[in-house]
Amino acid sequence: MPEKNVTGAEILIRSLEAEGVEFVFGHPGGAVIQIYDEMHRLQPKFEHILVRHEQGGTHAAEGYAKATGKVGTVLVTSGPGATNTVTGIADAFMDSIPLVVLTGQVPTKLIGNDAFQECDIIGVTRSITKHSFLVRDVRELASTIKKAYHIARTGRPGPVVVDLPKDVIAARAPFEWPERISLRGYSTITRGEQGQVEKAARMMRQAERPLLYVGGGTIISNATDALTRLARKTQIPVTTTLHGLGSFPEDDPLSVGMLGMHGTWYANQAVQNCDLLIAVGARFDDRVTGKIDAWAPHAKIIHIDVDPACISKNVPADCPILGDVGHVLAQLEPLVEFRNRADWLTQIEAWKAECPLEYVHDGALRPQHIIQELRRKTGGHAVVVTDVGQNQMWSAQYFTYAEPRSHITSGGLGTMGFSLPAAMGAAFGLRKAAENAAENAVPVISINGDGGFLMNMQELGVAAAHKLPLKIVVLNNSYLGMVRQWQELFHDERYSHTHLAPTNPDFVQLAEAFNCVGLRCTRPDDVTATIDAAWEVTDRPVLMEFQVITEEMVFPMVPAGAATDEMITQRFNPEEFA
């Protein structure tokens, strides 16, 4: 029989426990003070992490979700607390990250009254959420929480906002965790249609120059082993998107690395010359395709995706397969066979040799060298969380990812300030998982530029307070580097408002002020020693500032609006350095 009446706040806490929530990234305020009061009284099973800014909270929840595959949880107050989560919600929406964002709201009778700290957060976030709920009755609270987590987690994952008016939190009702919920308008597809799968297998058998184009959906669906087996069995080479990094080992001969605007030249060559493109959990983003009507001109297209709205959105699929990537790959595997593709693979090897990823070795401190040293130090057993801009692209190009969930970034929205809080969230999740499995957590490396790092640096305090051994890299080139690169290439070197050096802080002092360790490196010869020293620190975050040269640019590059085979591969004529 129903238990005694408890407050909405307690129902919320019990519901989060019932959902198996491990961490709540939150910040208290007037509208949610009763939830925090009950948290104090009940000592719930989940751990509440007090972030220093709500945006940091949402990115931390994203990092947690990306690293663990679980749903990230955020709890904030009404008004500014809620609006501060908007960037993180939009980021999670673009990158299909499961989040539940619990926002306080003014009492029901004051909604629409311009009350203190009131904001129609449901309205504000409508176009950047998978779904949202305003809880109007405390008796619907538990089932709403269950629905929110179900929607966030299933199908194509995404953020769900639950708005909690203060009077609903204060009202009393019995706590009953529903065994089942009814969402009659919501269904998710898992298996691919068998006829389509058989057609795809036929196309794969017949193709002379097939290519697997793999996106983040493969990692979300935990299908990376199935993908690797399929690629090796069929001898089909693999290119990945930014979010697909780690879904297939990049040191495998079948890997052609990342494609798109800053992908490898040879990956884009493979796309432009393939006769079959098998898109697996990817969405044909404009940063991948460049000029869309010149992209993959010779290819038939198989598109496997869980979101029906993604299929044939940008490029028409000759063989669309709607379904969960893991299920569809499992259906495909028995239908395909080994085929010798020596000609095609030899051609790809020739392209790799013709234009490999490379940079100048002239004694200047260049970011690519630092990324490669981090790879050498960790052997690839690390989680790399990047910010946005040049640091993100160098990290994508030079780390050589080999494991799923080893690369976390803000791809769709491109949110500067993402890396530090997301790395923090990932580190919490991985530390918990390692404790449960009684093993050591893999290191979490946060890679930043000097511009983006300042956008959420307040979370250093949180990471230090919880003794997270984050390895924070700041590639300091004194500029908003990616904008500077575009200004140099396309705007006649007019560096309008991209120079940061006059006001950049002393990053080492900054780290020390937050009770972290700060290290500085200015010469290539010191990179290894700096990284080694950073790895000695295990009880707090360590920030490594690398003063890299300003002029370095990310190459190769497809200029905006150009076809992907019109890449700029080198800034300098190599003969100048001969």
Add this chain to the structure above:
Amino acid sequence: MTTATHPSASAPSLTPQQLFRKQAAGEGLSPDEPDAAHRHVIVVTMENTIGALNRVANLFSARGFSLESVSVGIAEGQTARMTLVTTGNDRIIGQVLQQLNNLVDTLHVDDVTDEAFVERELCLVKVAATPAERSALMGVVDIFRGNVVNITPDSMTFEVTGPPTKINAFIGMMREYDVREVARSGRVAMRRQLVFETQS
């Protein structure tokens, strides 16, 4: 019926895939090219929750789809039924249907455009009318099988129901007089056939 396009220099012998990519790249099609934009009537059945209409309207603005008319009413079994009129080529309409389906509150989406369907719109027209003009006005209204719903010493208000073409024609006739106010409901539509869940 078609969106405005700039003259295209390319020959109309595009393959379907080239055509699709051209659209995806945001290039307009000339009206005589295949797959130019057409008007579609879409019937959406949703959970009758607060904000369901907002989600639909928001989807159209956020995704850049055109929305010409919406009518909403409560239907059977705690549902809201919306009739939407939108314009686009096959690719756009395909996206509209998929995105509508993706809304958690959506129960059913039906593009009835290419099926046999009935559509109706209701229109109220208020006309300034002296007693001497009344009989002439009544003659016009009778032809359209409309009704007088209100009369005052200096005005008359008429109600006409029918497909939008009939409503347009009626309003056109009323423009001969001193029209003061026009209110149109937007269309509601329904398939003529009894359909069982044919949607995949």
